[in-house]
Amino acid sequence: MVDAAPRVERRAWDRGGEETHTSQRIRGGLVYVPSVKRIGWLALGWVCFAIGVVGVVLPGIPTTVPMLFALGCFARGSDRVHRWLIEHPVFGPPLHRWQQHRSISIRAKVCAVLMIAASFGYITFWSSVPAWGVGVIGVMMLIGLIVVLRTPHDVAEESAA
Numbered sequence: 001m002v003d004a005a006p007r008v009e010r011r012a013w014d015r016g017g018e019e020t021h022t023s024q025r026i027r028g029g030l031v032y033v034p035s036v037k038r039i040g041w042l043a044l045g046w047v048c049f050a051i052g053v054v055g056v057v058l059p060g061i062p063t064t065v066p067m068l069f070a071l072g073c074f075a076r077g078s079d080r081v082h083r084w085l086i087e088h089p090v091f092g093p094p095l096h097r098w099q100q101h102r103s104i105s106i107r108a109k110v111c112a113v114l115m116i117a118a119s120f121g122y123i124t125f126w127s128s129v130p131a132w133g134v135g136v137i138g139v140m141m142l143i144g145l146i147v148v149l150r151t152p153h154d155v156a157e158e159s160a161a
Contacts, residue, residue, distance in 0.1 A: 041077030045070045071095050103152045112148045116141050
């Protein structure tokens, strides 16, 4: 006797408990369905990660915000890639600190303040940016400075010092 409805299984790692048809790809004995949402979150995460990596070497392109966005996208798209980013030797520690405590290290705060000041000095005195552009950039940098300075720093760092 043939079943009218196709056989349905649940994925072990599926958060929502969605049902999938057995005709879909099977990996390791479990039904694996790359949903459009997962692929979208992964793609957006990799784009944000790439922008963050470029921001490490190019002045004027942020690193922190794209890395935080990448972390959030990977958390929704792939546990494996999210774990890889958290355990990354360079980007992992500050991202882990942010995810666990919503804090920024004092060292990172000092670096951020110095880089903002140096960048604004360069733009103001040595670049050909018009005055209105310097004003707009200055306001954006001031907002970033306020966010960095208002964000708590590590409590563990304070007690260790």
